[in-house]
Amino acid sequence: MTGDPAEPGDLLHLGFWMLTSGGHVGSWRHPATRPERLLSIDHYIETTRLAARGKFDMVFFEDTLAARERNGGVFGEVSINSLDPLVQIAALAGKTSDIGLAASFSTTYHSPRVLADKFATIDRLGGGRAGWNMVTSGAAAGRNFGSGSHPEHAVRYSKAHETVDAVRAYWASAPASPQGQPVLIQAGMSQWGLDFAATYGEAIFAAFRDIEGGRAFRTNLRTLAVEKGRPADAIKVLPGFMPLIGSTSAEIADKKAFYRALIHPAMVRGMLGERFNFDFTDYDLDRPFPLDDILDGLEDRPMIGGDRARFVKEIQPGDTIAAYAERMALKPSAHLTCEGSPEDIADFMQAWLQGGACDGFIMQALQIPVELELFVDQVVPVLQRRGLHRRDYSGSTLRDHLGLRQPA
Amino acid sequence: MIASDRQMILGLRLGGLGEGADLAEQAGLDFVLLGDPTGELDGVVGADALSVAAFLMTTTRKIGLVAGVRDDWAPFNVARALASFDLLSGGRCGWVALRASGDDDPARSEEHLDVVLQLFDSWEDGALVFDKASAVFADRTKVHRIRHAGAYYTVDGPLNAPRSPQGRPVLFQPIASASDAADVVLTGLDDLGPASRASVPTAKLLAEAAIDLGADSGARCAALADRLVDAFAKGECDGFVLAPANPETDIPLLADQLVRQLQRGGLATAGPGVGDFRARLGLARPANRFAGLIGP
Numbered sequence: 001m002t003g004d005p006a007e008p009g010d011l012l013h014l015g016f017w018m019l020t021s022g023g024h025v026g027s028w029r030h031p032a033t034r035p036e037r038l039l040s041i042d043h044y045i046e047t048t049r050l051a052a053r054g055k056f057d058m059v060f061f062e063d064t065l066a067a068r069e070r071n072g073g074v075f076g077e078v079s080i081n082s083l084d085p086l087v088q089i090a091a092l093a094g095k096t097s098d099i100g101l102a103a104s105f106s107t108t109y110h111s112p113r114v115l116a117d118k119f120a121t122i123d124r125l126g127g128g129r130a131g132w133n134m135v136t137s138g139a140a141a142g143r144n145f146g147s148g149s150h151p152e153h154a155v156r157y158s159k160a161h162e163t164v165d166a167v168r169a170y171w172a173s174a175p176a177s178p179q180g181q182p183v184l185i186q187a188g189m190s191q192w193g194l195d196f197a198a199t200y201g202e203a204i205f206a207a208f209r210d211i212e213g214g215r216a217f218r219t220n221l222r223t224l225a226v227e228k229g230r231p232a233d234a235i236k237v238l239p240g241f242m243p244l245i246g247s248t249s250a251e252i253a254d255k256k257a258f259y260r261a262l263i264h265p266a267m268v269r270g271m272l273g274e275r276f277n278f279d280f281t282d283y284d285l286d287r288p289f290p291l292d293d294i295l296d297g298l299e300d301r302p303m304i305g306g307d308r309a310r311f312v313k314e315i316q317p318g319d320t321i322a323a324y325a326e327r328m329a330l331k332p333s334a335h336l337t338c339e340g341s342p343e344d345i346a347d348f349m350q351a352w353l354q355g356g357a358c359d360g361f362i363m364q365a366l367q368i369p370v371e372l373e374l375f376v377d378q379v380v381p382v383l384q385r386r387g388l389h390r391r392d393y394s395g396s397t398l399r400d401h402l403g404l405r406q407p408a
Numbered sequence: 409m410i411a412s413d414r415q416m417i418l419g420l421r422l423g424g425l426g427e428g429a430d431l432a433e434q435a436g437l438d439f440v441l442l443g444d445p446t447g448e449l450d451g452v453v454g455a456d457a458l459s460v461a462a463f464l465m466t467t468t469r470k471i472g473l474v475a476g477v478r479d480d481w482a483p484f485n486v487a488r489a490l491a492s493f494d495l496l497s498g499g500r501c502g503w504v505a506l507r508a509s510g511d512d513d514p515a516r517s518e519e520h521l522d523v524v525l526q527l528f529d530s531w532e533d534g535a536l537v538f539d540k541a542s543a544v545f546a547d548r549t550k551v552h553r554i555r556h557a558g559a560y561y562t563v564d565g566p567l568n569a570p571r572s573p574q575g576r577p578v579l580f581q582p583i584a585s586a587s588d589a590a591d592v593v594l595t596g597l598d599d600l601g602p603a604s605r606a607s608v609p610t611a612k613l614l615a616e617a618a619i620d621l622g623a624d625s626g627a628r629c630a631a632l633a634d635r636l637v638d639a640f641a642k643g644e645c646d647g648f649v650l651a652p653a654n655p656e657t658d659i660p661l662l663a664d665q666l667v668r669q670l671q672r673g674g675l676a677t678a679g680p681g682v683g684d685f686r687a688r689l690g691l692a693r694p695a696n697r698f699a700g701l702i703g704p
Contacts, residue, residue, distance in 0.1 A: 028538075028545060035538035035545065039570070041465060041496040065484065067551070067568040073704040074566065076537075076548040082568035083492035084485075090459040091496060094466035114481055117456040125425055125463045143564040144484040174455075264543030 012353055012389050013203070013236050013360030013402055015060040015102065016051040018044065018088075020081045022371065023242050023364030025271075026262025028079040030367045038079060041091050047368050048096045054376035055390045057401040058100030058131060059092070060185075060205075060362055061085035065109055065141035070273035071280075077270040086118050093126035100398030102131030102185055107160040109137055109145050115163065116170030119182045128178030128397035133185040133205065134196075136160050157192035164200050168407075179397035180406035189217070198224035202404050203236045205362050207334040214239060214357030236359035236402055239352075240335030242366065243345045245374050252339050259366060268325045275311050275328075285322040289315050335364070342378040350388055416640050416670065417592075417614060417647025417689055419474070420659070426460040426467075428659035433471040435663035436671070438688055439502060440464065441580075441649055443476025458489060458503075465497040472685035473500050474580060479520040480508035484563055486520075487527035490577045491569040499573030499684030504580040504594070516560045517585065523561050525589055526554040528576035529696045530566035546570070552698045566704070574686045575693040583608070591691050597635075600644040612646040612689060615639065620653035625661045633669040 020038040021027040028035050037043045048059050064082045068075040085103035092101055101122070105115060115132070123130035136156035151159065164184070171181045186197045187205035197204050198221055208214040214237070222232040246252035269280040278294040291312070315324055338348040352358045365371035383389035399406060419439040420432045429440045442464075443457030461475035473493075477486055494501035505524075507517045535550035554565035581587060583595040583604060590611045595604050597615040605613060617636065621628050636648055650666070652658030686693060 029540040029543060035540075036536075039495045040498065044496075045466065064568060065488075067566050073548040074546060074551045076546040076551075077543045079545055080568070080570065082488075083495065084489040084569075086459060087462045087489055087492045087496065090462035091465045094463045109482060110485065111480070114456075114485075118459050121425070121456040121459040122463075125459065145482055146562055266543045 010353065010359075011403075012349060012383065013238060014054075014056045014389070015058045015100075015203075015205075015238060015360070015362040016047075016054075016056045016372065017240070017362050017364045018047065018059045018061050019364065019368070020079045022367035024259050024262065024366040025078060025267065026259060026264070027367040029262045029264065030370070032367065032370050035079070039083070041088070041095075043368075044088055044092060045095045047372065048092050048099060048101075050369055050372055050376060052096060052099040054372075054380045055393065056099060056363075057360070058102045058129075058398055059089075060131075060133065061088060061103040062133075063104035063106065063135060063137075065106060065137055066144055068274070069140070070270045071277050075270050075274055077264070077267045086122065089130065090122045090125060093122060093129065097127075098129075098393045098396060100129045100131055100183070100401055101126055102133055102183070102398070104133035104135045104187075106137040106141070107134055107163040108151060108156050109141060112163050112166035112170060116167045116174065119167075120171055120174045120177070123177040123179065123182045124175065126177075128180075128399070130177070131183035131185050131203065131398050133187060134160060134164060134200070135187065153190065153192060157196055160196060161199070164196075177397075179399040183398050183402060183404060194221065194224065197221060197235070198228055198230075201235055203238055203402060206237055206239045206358075208239050208336065208357070211352055211355050211357045214352060215355060218357060218359075234404065236404070237357075238360050238362045239358050240364065241349075241361035242335060242337050242364040243348075243371075243375060243379070244337065244339040244366065245342060245345060245371070245378060246339070247341050256339075268322075271328070272321065272325060280321065283321060285325065286320050289319045289321050289324050291315055336361075342382050345375075345379045346382040346386065346388070349383065350386065353388065414640075414646075415690065416636075417612060418667070418670065419472070419614065419647070419649045420662070421616070421649055421651040422460075422659075423655060424455075426464050428655055429464045429468050429471065431659055431663040433468045435667045437471060437663075437667065438647075439472030439474050439685065441474040441476070441502075441504065443504065443506070458493070461501075462493055462496075465493070465500065471500070472502055472578070472688060473497065474502035474504060474578070476504040476506050478506045478508045479517050483520050483523035483561055484527065484567070487524045487567055488569050490524075491528060491567060491572045494572030494574055494577045495569060499686070501572070501574070502578035502580055502592070502685055504582070505585075506582070507585055514585070518587065519558045519560045521587060521589065523554070523556050523558070523563050525576065525579075526556060526697070527563070527565055527567040528571065529698050530554055531570040532696050532699050533571055533575075536570050548704070549702055551704065552701060553704050571696065574684050575696065578686055578689065578691065583613075586611070591686070592689065594649065595645075597639070597648070600639055602644075605644055612691070613644075614647045614649050615645045616649040616651050618651050618653065619658055619662065619666075621658050621661050625665065629661065629665040629669060633666055636670065 021033045051059050063085050089101040089103045119130055119132045183202050184200050185203040186201035218237045225235050226232055246255050272280050276294045384391050418437050419441050420437050421441045422428055432440050442461045458475040461473040464473050490503055530552050532550040535546050537544045537547050551566050556563045578591045580592040581590040583593050586593045592612045593608045597617045600615050
């Protein structure tokens, strides 16, 4: 019965995805964003406390090991989002309480001892609130760690298995925190990733197109976990999610237009530059897509920022630069979105939870703090009234919040 | 006699999870130092000095925070963590560059440090623009690849963190492996003398004083204060790192007795100074090697 939908009374598990100024690429240009504060710990303390006011299970940091680039230099039109996430959650442990503190850190570019020591220390400092999102890192990292070649997928996952086994062995010999050991989180939905998730994962950060896809994935993962001798509910599936909250359809339309306008044409050129390793600065966006011009640059670092050959195939005959960019921007995000009133957003979350398609969400806010505050003040009370979300924390550790047992 | 413009630098070595940092701050010390000379905390598996120092960023307000960092962590990771720490804390970060135990190749350690220092410079001052109207978050002409290809490390860069408030975090090094880049050099109290002073011409030289106060704490503090004042007055060093044997009992006594005795002599700092950690130690902000270079 591993595909069971949530029982009545099961609570949503919510992680807040901590991006500097928000999940929208233009959020650093939002009038409420003070960009200079994005490099101060105070911004992250305030945001974490806001998420704790909304009784989120955890805040969640992603990680990258290379500067974001476009055509041979840094992508200067977008916000930095790459300070060391462990330095951040260690600092947050000193000034926040209750809420879990989870961070991504690479199994490819850190040794087991480094990983074990850092997460165990932060777990003790925070009183049992740490989570580790085990990532194998993107291709761009390779050039900062050796020969420039990033290991292939299968090699990275094989190394990840070894690394996590070694980390857990270190943890077993280290002083325990109140939750025993940090929570193991995992993202990645390839076959390799699925086996890894079923073996080690306690919370799975996932991307689904629709509720059926979520249900199929969750059922399959729970079955695999049971085959590996683990209880089905030892793994929580948490898809990425970003709501757009507005009380009327007019308000929603205005908000969409407002956020679309935050994407400056220079950012559009930058995103195209990142994708094709080509400088679009001096190109009129209304001219035909300069396919012949970009082909030379594609050979240089073909994998950085995605598989460029695949992107080239998406360019249609007769496309202007703007037409391609518009299609690129409108392409459904890998993560879920939902527009509507607080009740609509709650309906959406409830349908996914009770449809057996997830155990909760890792939520982004379009802008921090404005859109997070809106969610906490308007959507959270609806979820609480429906009995879908805790009114207060019933435990003090991340394991408590996620309903996970301590490792043996 | 003692030149009035010389100020004794005083730090405290902490173990565990940094207990005692608040007392050190209240007592007016300049910094706390996390991690023993091997870079481990109490030799315990599951203890990371840098994470404890980062935690102290929010539980203390002004005091300098110095973490031992071993060079068996890739230079890109080291540079990013320390730059992040310095940025988030508003310029309170220092680090002790420690050689990984069991690695006797000084050339590798030297190259590691060189790469870290290059990465700290990969973003020029002023690279962050934050111009919302023209959508320029960062001026990409002020961000540079380091293109390092050495015997041990190949690192392209740039770092994915901008230049930090102090230019770069304050670099501490043990005297045995000190380089020209050191801001602060650490030696032992018993090793002070003309030879060690002469070997550290520009950096601040601090002597580590092992302290075990035991029962007769008053007399021991007085004797130790005399010894420290004497060494400082002779110009043998610029200050001290107090290393208590029994932190739980010794740190309150140190904060209460030893520090007061040193302060009564007008030597130690009277409280948190102004500016960042580097300014507090009397160190200049380093120039950026890439300043003025156009393009990546």
